[in-house]
Amino acid sequence: MAETAPLDVTGWTCPAPLRDHPRVVMGHGGGGALSAELVQHLFLPEFCGAALAQLGDSAALTLGGVRLAFSTDSYVVRPxxxxxxxxxxxxxxxxxxxxxxxxxxxxxxxxxxxxxEGVDLSVVSRVARAMGEAARAAGVEVVTGDTKVVESGHGDGVYINTAGIGVIPAGVDLRAQRVVPGDVVIVSGEIGLHGVAIMSVREGLEFGVDVESDCAPLAGLVRSMLAVTPDLHVLRDPTRGGLAAALNEIATASGTGVLIHEARVPVPPSVANACSILGLDPFYVANEGKLVAFVPREHADAVLDAMRAHPLGRAATVIGEAVEAHPGMVVARTRLGGTRVVDLPIGEQLPRIC
Amino acid sequence: MAETAPLDVTGWTCPAPLRDHPRVVMGHGGGGALSAELVQHLFLPEFCGAALAQLGDSAALTLGGVRLAFSTDSYVVRPxxxxxxxxxxxxxxxxxxxxxxxxxxxxxxxxxxxxxEGVDLSVVSRVARAMGEAARAAGVEVVTGDTKVVESGHGDGVYINTAGIGVIPAGVDLRAQRVVPGDVVIVSGEIGLHGVAIMSVREGLEFGVDVESDCAPLAGLVRSMLAVTPDLHVLRDPTRGGLAAALNEIATASGTGVLIHEARVPVPPSVANACSILGLDPFYVANEGKLVAFVPREHADAVLDAMRAHPLGRAATVIGEAVEAHPGMVVARTRLGGTRVVDLPIGEQLPRIC
Structure with missing residues (x-):
């Protein structure tokens, strides 16, 4: 197949090593190459353990005989x-x-x-209310918490960390390492909405687009996919670093190549317009209610049907496949029939989008 | 008994209601009355659930048939x-x-x-190394993580949130609600060391004392106590707000009174001296390697022996008891034979000690 033809990657270099950055830069929080370096070179050697080393969106553990997922994220989004x-x-x-x-x-x-210090309690109250409503909508319970206060001028009103636990059903084993050439790559809907929504109201960037964040809980969509077969290979939600970062993480961890077809990736016109104004690539813009799935070819049609029957997967579509060529790399077939490497971003196009 | 004689609480008033503070103040993070108001009036109504409403140091849950504890804290200590x-x-x-x-x-x-942004990566590295060493010493594994970066001038170098999960052994049910009059109150060692250690190096307060934080993992000590009997009633680590806050939380949640004998509370001379210089009460100063236990009277001697046999409980001692008098209140019998109410602190004597 043309898609698996060798690609000239001359001039493509690994991300700069950590030692070139003696201080923390914004990109260390961007979910791209700089974040990966920080984890690989600084955190993993100290916290070395099998569960962390898998580097998935959550850790899969066995505790008291039960298979659990455990995950955390801090949120520093502005505004x-x-x-x-x-x-x-x-x-x-x-x-x-x-x-x-x-x-x-x-x-x-x-x-x-x-x-x-100094933030209106009404702001805290609105945030807490939104958390409570989102938790009820997602079917989860906030069961333990903590509040710290830092002096006015430090922090930015409200930072939040959440950690979560859930039970992994029997027979389910979703890991990038399970991806094999031939797997079909499915995205659950239109990309770039969250990042563009944030950019549209960011100080100094305000522009008039009618774009709302796609922020939504995906557990129900995943449940409907697993009802087709527990044998999905890997799922990833393309947040910081967007679709490009998610696909690169999977390519790196699986050692397979990933080939996507640009024309098949659903980019809404509003996102395309905003990105062209700002000089951004929609593949690198964050999402908060989308997932990308690598699915065995024999199950792909049924999984796609199940996704499209779910409100959060109506626009699900096949965008590419895992390939033997260019192992560990993500390559896009362009609309003009050429190919380009889709790198892991270095930092984040716009920091603090989540 | 003289200890249970009625106490005159004229002039003692409940903490101010939340509506008197339209904005976040430092005390909302102090672990005292202001923190409690924030939780009771703002967070609990949004996150209402049985597990959270217990308001213990961690939530006790059942997941997949296993009894788990789940807890979180953010750390913003300076320096x-x-x-x-x-x-x-x-x-x-x-x-x-x-x-x-x-x-x-x-x-x-x-x-x-x-x-x-701008923090030396060597600082991050030292912190990560300390986390790794502490995790190995405590027998826990850091399995999942996240890094965000905020602009220079926001944050304070490093904030950390950790969440943790563990298995609660069969037959163990530690809750303030289980405290009954007659329970013996034991503290595991000398109080006030962490808070005084922080104060001694806090900008603007530097003073020369030879005090180190008592920061230590208490799971081994607890294990040795539970080996005596799983029927301890409640344990609490007196961090923010110190011994006073821990005892008040237990008194409030259990509806029993708590009577302590000031002369029996182990306050090291260095802490006493620092507190007298700074005008502080050691009962309100934070600890990070001590616990307070409410133990059925028939088990108290054996539990105390087990504690004293553990390196972190060598100075364990009985400081008081749960009483029928003054339900929900903590009262101290002073060295001169009088009594005083030990209030829940409003905020924190010195913010950001953890």
Whole structure:
């Protein structure tokens, strides 16, 4: 197949090593190559363990004979309230989705607030209300929490950390390492909405687009996919670093190549327009209510049907496949028939989108 | 008994209601009355659930038939490095201890970093190393993590959130609600060391004392206590708000009175001196390697012996008892034979000690 023809990658280099950055830069939080370096070179050597080393969206554990998923994310999004959501529902859905990507049924969340002295309690109250509503919608319960306060001028009003636990059903084993050439790559809907919604209201960037964040809990969609077969290979929600980062993480961890067809990736016109104004690539823009799935070819049609029958998967579509060629790399077939490498982003196009 | 004589509480008033504070103040993070108001009036109504409403140091859950403890804390201590520890081992031991207070065997931790742009990676590295060492010492594994970066001037170098899960052994049910009059109150050692260690190096307060934080993992000590009997009633680690806050939380939740004997509470001379210089009450100063236990009277001697046989409980001692008088209140018998109400602190004597 033409898709698997060798690709010239001359000039493509590995991300800069950590030692070139003696200080923390914004990109270390961007979910791209700099984040990966920090984890690989600084955190993993200290916390070395099999579960962490899998580097999935959540850790798969066995505790008391039960298979659990355990995940955490901190949320520092600016502004706190944005079209389609706020930091509160983002903090619930983000962690619910990380659990769902391991096939787990999300059950319980913890919640740690870091509040800035001087913030209106009405702001905290609105955020808490959004968290409560999002938790009920996702079928999870916030069961333990903590609040710290830092002096005015530190923090940014509200930072939230959530951690979550859920039970992984028997027979479900979703890991990038299970991807094999021939797997079909499915995305659950239109990409780029969350990132563009944040950018549209970010100080200094305001522009008039009618885009809302896609922030939503994906556990129900995953449940409907697993009802077709527990043998999905891997799921990932393309948040920071967008579709490009998610596909690169899977390519790296699986050692297979990933080939996608640009024309098949659903980019809504509003996102395409905003990206062209800002000089961004929609493949790198964050999503908060989408997933990408690598599915064995024999199950792909049935899984796609199941996704399209779910409200959050109506626009699900096949965008590519895992290939033997260019192992560990993501390559896009362009609309003009050429190919281009889809790199892991270095940092994040716009920091603090989640 | 003289200890249970009625106490005149004229002039003692409930903490101010939340509506008197339209904005977040430092005290909302102090673990005292303001923190309790925030939880009771703002968070609980949104997150209402049985597990959260218990308001223990961790939530006790059943998941897949296994009884789990689940807990979280964020750490914003200043300075990041202090005599006896740093934010890294504090972030591990703090959450390990919250799990241990429910009798759980701590197993897995999550770790969320919020880093400030411009911080030396060597600082992050030292903190991560301290976390790794503390995790190994406590017998837990950091299995999942997240890193966010905020702009220079926001944050304070490093904030850390950890969440933890552990298994609660069969027959163990530690809750303040189980406390009954007659229970013996034991403290595991000298109080006030962590808070005084932080104060001694806090900008603007530096003073020369030879005090190190008592930061340590308490799961082993708890295990040795539970080996005597699973029927301890409640354990609490007196962190923010110190011994006073821990005892008040138990008194309030149990509806019993708590009577302590000031002369029996082990306050090391260095802590007493520092507190007298700063005008502080050692009962309100934070600890990070101590616990307070309410134990049925018939088990008290054996539990005390077991504690004293453990390196972290050598100075364990009985400081008081649960009483029928003054339900919900903590009263101290002073050295001069008088009594005084030990209030729940409003905020924290010195913010950001954990």
């Amino acid at each position: 706190l309230f944005f079209p389609g959501g706020c930091i509160g529902d983002l903090a619930v859905n983000g962690t619910v989705n990380d659990l769902a990507m391991s096939g787990a049924e999300p059950a319980y969340l913890s919640c740690g607030f870091i509040l800035e | 990041l490095f202090f005599p006896g520890g740093c934010i890294g081992d504090l972030a591990v031991n703090g959450t390990v201890n919250d799990l241990a207070m429910s009798g759980a065997e701590p197993a897995y931790l999550s770790c969320g970093f919020i880093l400030e």
